[in-house]
Each structure stands twice: as C-alpha cells, then as structure tokens.
Amino acid sequence: MVIDDVALTTMVREAARSVDGLETGGILLGVDSTDGMLIRHAGGPGPKAQRGERTFLRDLDHAQNLARSAWAEDGSQWVGEWHTHPTGGPSPSEVDCRSYMRHLNDVDLGFEEFVAIIAGFDSSGGVILATWLIERDRIRPVAAEKLTPSFLQTNSRRRKP
C-alpha cells in the first residue's frame, strides 16, 4: 500500500482539529488494483459532519462531491476512510468494525477490501496514523510504504501551535 504525500498531509492537518476532543475524519480515494492499493486523496469532514467524542458521521454530500471530482481528476475511487481517536489508541473500535463490515457487505458498493486509517495522538500532540486493511474475515494492520515516522514527526512538530 502506498499513501500519497498529499493524502498524508491532509490527514495530519485535519487531524489536528481534534484538539477540541471530538473525532474528525473523511473518505479515502485512490486505486485498488492487482499492483496494490494506492491512496491519492484524503477528504476532510465537510460542513455537515457530526463530530462526537467517540463517534464521527461524515457529511455525505461533501464526500460524494469529493469522490466525483477525484474520479474526474485521476480515476480515483472510494477505497476507505480515516478518522481520529482523540482519546484511546489508533485501533478500530467495535462501532468502527461494524461500520466497515457494513460497507464490505453492501454489494452495491462493490468493495473487495476497505482501508481504514485511524489517527491517534502521542503525549506531545503529534499525530500517529495507523492503517488497517479490512477484509471479510479479518482486520489486519498494514505498514504503508509512505507512512514513515520521520515524515509524521516532521509534520506534526511543524504544525504544533
């Protein structure tokens, strides 16, 4: 799996909004081919997103608009989603897993697998991104090629207020 710098930068920047203690997130757009998964774009929450302490409901219109423009721009499709965990670790919660499985089992959506990125925070406020690949019978952590600690450290430090 490769995550483009543009998508990484968006997630790190947007995740910082969770300094208010509420979750945020967005959709992931890219290409899932036999060569592997490439994530090109990460969306923000959108104006109508519902942000809770342990829940996040994205703004559907916003997500659909992003998906349309990414498709027109470079053929990217909806491949997954990302959200923050302001407290607790960057592992999918039970609610998260149920929601991922609903997406996977929805034949209209046509997912073979689903990417979930969860952003947590270290003690100094740095963003930690954990990537998970959701398959029908298992959820496994993925070491994404572009998710190097140096990139994340550099960016999160630079963005600290």
Ligand SMILES: [Zn+2]
């Ligand atoms: Zn969650």
